[in-house]
Amino acid sequence: MEKFTTLSAIAAALPEANIDTDKIIPARFLKTTQRTGLGKNAFDAMRYLPDGKENPDFVLNKEPWRKAEILITYDNLGCGSSREHAPWALLDFGIRCVIAPSFADIFFNNCFKNGILPIRLPREICDQLMADASMGSNARLTVDLPRQVIVRPDGQEVPFEIDPFRKHLLLEGLDDIGQTLQHETNIEGYENRENREKPWMPSIHID
Amino acid sequence: MGPRTLFDKIWDDHVVETLPDGTSILYIDRHLVHEVTSPQAFEGLRLAGRKLRHPEKTVAVVDHNVPTSDRTQPIEEADSRNQIETLERNVKEFGVPYFPLLSANQGIVHVVGPEQGISLPGMTIVCGDSHTSTHGALGALAFGIGTSEVEHVMATQTILQRPAKNMRVTVDGTLGAGVSAKDIMLAIIGHIGTAGGTGHVIEFAGSAIRGLDMAGRMTLCNMAIEAGARAGMVAPDETTFEYVRGRPFAPKGEEFDKAVAYWKTLASDEGAHFDKEVTLRAEDISPSLTWGTSPETVLPITATVPNPADEADEAKRTQMQRMLDYMGLEAGQKIAGTPVDVVFIGSCTNSRIEDLRAAAQIAAGRKVAEGVRAMIVPGSGNVKRQAEEEGLDQIFLDAGFEWREAGCSMCLGMNPDRLTPGQRCASTSNRNFEGRQGPGGRTHLLSPAMAAAAAVTGCLTDVRELA
Numbered sequence: 001m002e003k004f005t006t007l008s009a010i011a012a013a014l015p016e017a018n019i020d021t022d023k024i025i026p027a028r029f030l031k032t033t034q035r036t037g038l039g040k041n042a043f044d045a046m047r048y049l050p051d052g053k054e055n056p057d058f059v060l061n062k063e064p065w066r067k068a069e070i071l072i073t074y075d076n077l078g079c080g081s082s083r084e085h086a087p088w089a090l091l092d093f094g095i096r097c098v099i100a101p102s103f104a105d106i107f108f109n110n111c112f113k114n115g116i117l118p119i120r121l122p123r124e125i126c127d128q129l130m131a132d133a134s135m136g137s138n139a140r141l142t143v144d145l146p147r148q149v150i151v152r153p154d155g156q157e158v159p160f161e162i163d164p165f166r167k168h169l170l171l172e173g174l175d176d177i178g179q180t181l182q183h184e185t186n187i188e189g190y191e192n193r194e195n196r197e198k199p200w201m202p203s204i205h206i207d
Numbered sequence: 208m209g210p211r212t213l214f215d216k217i218w219d220d221h222v223v224e225t226l227p228d229g230t231s232i233l234y235i236d237r238h239l240v241h242e243v244t245s246p247q248a249f250e251g252l253r254l255a256g257r258k259l260r261h262p263e264k265t266v267a268v269v270d271h272n273v274p275t276s277d278r279t280q281p282i283e284e285a286d287s288r289n290q291i292e293t294l295e296r297n298v299k300e301f302g303v304p305y306f307p308l309l310s311a312n313q314g315i316v317h318v319v320g321p322e323q324g325i326s327l328p329g330m331t332i333v334c335g336d337s338h339t340s341t342h343g344a345l346g347a348l349a350f351g352i353g354t355s356e357v358e359h360v361m362a363t364q365t366i367l368q369r370p371a372k373n374m375r376v377t378v379d380g381t382l383g384a385g386v387s388a389k390d391i392m393l394a395i396i397g398h399i400g401t402a403g404g405t406g407h408v409i410e411f412a413g414s415a416i417r418g419l420d421m422a423g424r425m426t427l428c429n430m431a432i433e434a435g436a437r438a439g440m441v442a443p444d445e446t447t448f449e450y451v452r453g454r455p456f457a458p459k460g461e462e463f464d465k466a467v468a469y470w471k472t473l474a475s476d477e478g479a480h481f482d483k484e485v486t487l488r489a490e491d492i493s494p495s496l497t498w499g500t501s502p503e504t505v506l507p508i509t510a511t512v513p514n515p516a517d518e519a520d521e522a523k524r525t526q527m528q529r530m531l532d533y534m535g536l537e538a539g540q541k542i543a544g545t546p547v548d549v550v551f552i553g554s555c556t557n558s559r560i561e562d563l564r565a566a567a568q569i570a571a572g573r574k575v576a577e578g579v580r581a582m583i584v585p586g587s588g589n590v591k592r593q594a595e596e597e598g599l600d601q602i603f604l605d606a607g608f609e610w611r612e613a614g615c616s617m618c619l620g621m622n623p624d625r626l627t628p629g630q631r632c633a634s635t636s637n638r639n640f641e642g643r644q645g646p647g648g649r650t651h652l653l654s655p656a657m658a659a660a661a662a663v664t665g666c667l668t669d670v671r672e673l674a
Contacts, residue, residue: 015522018401018501022640027619031272031286033246033293045642050628074522076402079435080638082337083244084353102402105437106337106351113355165228180363183224183232187365190223190234200458200466201236203263204325206304
């Protein structure tokens, strides 16, 4: 996983609530066995017209937001399916940070696992950042993870909260399987206890 | 220890260790795997030289991509075939128990788990699919995870989690005629919204919930995710134990009694704290359906489509108008009487034998309206066989429904079962998002009986008129 430290980038505003994971990447694109390559179909229904041409009105089809690395939306971003293809599609498009007043739980988790930083901020602040974003390339936002602030184009700083463990993993680009396996003795201890206390727990064998 | 909720008890019982920052390593009793969200996880294991820690706590099925037509023919869509073959290679290489496509036990993962006794009360159950919440109906803590977490569970049999908050939704009273578990859940989502349960695990309680059979409880918990909740749960009771008894992988004899003794300790204690409480009266719930492209856009079938002009918030007003345009509906029109093109009875929400019986009751002696395509997709090979033993297949075939093989099918259209642009579908599935059932498709979520009523009348219909 790529480390996330400080990101100074163009931000795109998508002022909608309940952007679901089907919208981020429709189910028919989930047939891949890879993590990469989904960027071209990110927001497929919004980005392309029925004839396959780009929809010129969609923000990510316009300059300079084609190169956006930050996305700002309204409430409940990523609701619906658990598909990690949603953050994979965003990442493959180039998005490294998503900002919204609220997120769906699984999507929020999935972002961290892929080096995407999801930031919760009140709706009024999202509105201000969307106004910044609308100014395009003259108005880059800087997301400073070590200091936990977003620096606006006018220099004003917006602080944000993040779970310390997740911050650590993002800053170091760590995969958490290795972290968990450091606790293997405790996992074994748990398993021994469960075997004793729940002997009825069935193992599955299918011929 | 003070009084605890059902969720607290299962959580406490599965914490391996709590890390200094409050994240817990949570033990996973059962990991369900399917072909869409697992290939990248297996690949990750392979690259890191890791194995599954407990293949015998894992079960794989194919469901999302599978055709629901003749299974003796090769799978036509190359990318679907590739995903299925990839799973088959992976389960072989990693030694994962697997129900293949041609097994009589194949079906939708959330139908197969409970049906086989693979999912049990008190367990922690995960799967790379948001509708894993379904298994909470057994009194388990079951939730959907992403593919990175799938890989984490494969390698460690644990997951990193922070405890959820507790929410209780109580539905007391007696359900009216034509009102099913689906209508209860639509009413709940309509009431609390698609983010109403965010960060919470919902425990469903109250006399109307206790009165539901297991299929109904699964329908409720299935759509807990549509209310934004991490999971849905119903405390295990005699209905649960009777359901589990005798299932192929469920404990037997003395072991079963021991298990029941434990499961009986799981119900929320008197006085346990819930961070959020919602109460509904069963008598206030009508046969319902959705009108828009979010599961919270719920209406009783007797109502009219809402008017965006009545909405104060501008962003919401714009969104409502967009939904009306997408759905091809007018503000103020009666929702009943809207013609449908397709009827889909199936999905992990409503494809169990009880659901098919409810639909058959309406279909019996009637004909699917002209120009309507109506499909029945049983949740598993076993559901299909049982329905055939009961003669339900004949009722459906006589009425002009298609009787198909088990799978996820038109719930999300990863196989050839898809809507075409502009088609309107009465669907027993769980999501009405834009394009969910096929690009440009229009979905109305409703119960199996309401779907059957739409099939035979050719339009969205109050099922009570056909009873």
